[in-house]
Amino acid sequence: MNVSDAISARRSIRGFKPDPVAPELLEKIFTTASLAPSNCNTQPWHIVVVSGQARIDLQTAIFAEMSAGKAPSPAFPPGDQGLTGDYKDRQYQCAFGYYGTMGIERHEKDKRFALMMKNWEFFGAPHVAFISMPTSMGPVNAIDVGIYLQTLMLVLVEHGLASCPQGALAFYPDEVKKIANIPEGNGIICGLSFGYEDVGAQINKVIMDRAPLADTVQFID
Known part of the structure; x- marks a missing residue:
């Protein structure tokens, strides 16, 4: 598989088999992803992979927070803030x-809510990675983290694995920090649920298109 094939094959997958990834393969994948470039080689990312019983405990703890009415407290502004124009249209x-593929109408609020809650079930994936960086850092460092995240997702594809990057997994950091060894002073940017795709799952039939190249790229001679 070449890089172009991996980019074309990668999609945000939201239906997973329960089968865990072998520890030696996990180590190989994350070792390769660590070769991602960063400004002045600062490597500002920190990754914690939560699996097994710890993953079950974390899901239960986050659900308890939400049931108790705790408000989200992300360390960084969510990606859906300040969207206008074409950006807001693309979000819509x-x-x-997403909802259409699942047969959910706009007025079916209970079903929409249930689908949203799957974020904090990690979409059934056996593994979830939490990606953080120091809160003292800014947008330039976040670019480095984004480069790392894309590298990681492509390496997962190379090894026959699927993933879903989730900004929602930064919303309830307190319980994550109790279970995961996130460095003091770091804030969670996002999570990445990953594992083997459940190919037949309806939720994996969601296909997102891209804007025409002329809308996002200009070539000037």
Whole structure:
């Protein structure tokens, strides 16, 4: 598989088999991903992979927080803030495609809520990685983390694995920090649920398109 094939094959997958990934393969994948470039080689990312009983405990703890009415407290502004124009339109189209694939109408609030809650079930994936960086850092360092995240997702594809990057997994950091060894002073940017795709799952039939190249890229001679 070349890089272009991996980019084309990668999608946000939200239906997983329960089968865990072998520890030696996990180590190989994350070792390769660590080769991602960063500004001045600062490597500002920190990753914690939660699996097994710890993953079950974390899901239970986050659900308890939400049931108690605790408000989200992300360390960094969520990605859906301040969206206008084409950006807001693309967000709407993403939601319409997602709910539409699952046969959920706009007025079916209970079903929409249940689907949203799957974020904190990690979509059934056996592993979830939490990606953090120091809260003292800014957008330039976040670019480095994004480069790392894309590298990691492509390496997962190379090894026959699927993933879903989730900004929602940064919303309830307190319980994550109790279970995961996140460095003091770091804030969670996002989570990444991953494992083997459940190919037949309806939720994996969601396909998102991309804007025409002319809308996002200009070539000037």
